[in-house]
Amino acid sequence: MRRAIPLTILAVVGTVLIVSVFLPPLENLGEDFTLFFDIIAVFAFFLGGGNLVRIHFNKLWRKRKDWGFSIVTLFGFFFMLVIGLLKIGNPGGIGADPTAEGSWFQETFNYVINPLQSTMYALLAFFVASASYRAFRAKNREATLLLLAAFIILLGRTPFGVMLTAWVPESWSIAQIPNLAVWIMNSPNLAGQRAIIIGIGLGVVSMSLRLILGIERSYLGEDRG
Template sequence: MKSTIPWLIAAATGFVMIAAYFIPAAQGWQGEVGTWFEILAAFAFVLGGANLFAYHLGKISARRAGWGYSGVTLVAFLVTLAAGMLKLGVPAPDRYPTNAWAGDFQFEGSVSWWLYWYLYNPLNATMFALLAFYVSSAAFRAFRAKNTEATVLLVTAFIVLLGRTYAGAWLTSSVPENYSALTFPGMTAIILAVGNTAGQRAIMIGIALGVAATSLKVLLGVDRSYLGSDGD
């Protein structure tokens, strides 16, 4: 029963959405449901934040290994939460000078703004920038022209990398204009227009069929794994 009712709810809402697509008067529902999704996502963030808080608090109280880092996480979490919720440092906007709550919580100079630009943004960008090293390192170890397929991949990556940089254009700058297809930027354009587009199209068609099949499995109750086990 605990999984049948949720499945019936999922099936009903899913088939209503499918039917709405074919009924002109109901096509606006998709936008409305998108807004509902955003609201539910906000509640999910609260759930995630509460879980994070409980997990790290438990780690600190049990003095488990690394509890000091949990303390740092909790302090960062609470400071950012308080600064954003209370709109610390946000002045009342010019149109409503007596209402400080009307200001934007990301107002330049506010505590939230400071936390975003001097903590969140640089740390986030650096985390992703780290991947440049790991991608290069993984490529160096994995890319070997062992067979035709691997060679095709390697050569394509090499041409596209060069074709999209100044170095590639400079290296083949002496090629006459009539033979521009033989320059690195020219070869890159051909690769992207033909080979890459063809492969992407096949992959997208495959993904669309996969999504349709998975959605039907969920709506027909064949796949109920998203509900977890009965013991939950």
């Protein structure tokens, strides 16, 4: 019973969603089902917030390792919650959109959260460099091919790459590094990507069928009656 109800709901909703793709009169029904998800998500939002507060309060209360970070987390959480709910500094008053320009909520987002997020994102440049260093070592034949392809593409997208092979006659334009870079991206790279996309499509259909037919039940655990 514990598993029969969710499996039945899944089978019915899944079948309707698949069928609605082919049967136009059921299109709206499919959209209605997806609305149910949004409704459930609203309730889950409280669960998420509650979980965060509970875990960090516990950590703080019991003075567990790194409890200092929990103070920062809880302060940030309650600060944003209060200024967002009470619309502090909001020029439109309590009835306005909390993200209106000039509100504390929006200002904090613009001048604290956004710069912090950008900082994290900026780290990507250094991580790309270190990952490239590891990936482009010519350890074997495949890695050497990867290194060569990456080298041509990097060079092909710089003015130096254009200069380097500008002397190659037009009849051999494919040998010019920028054109070679474009060919690598548009032919072998795209072919590989499309093969993966087709595989993903099949995987999605297979996974969906396994779930709808009730073959895949690992997320529900073993049947304990």
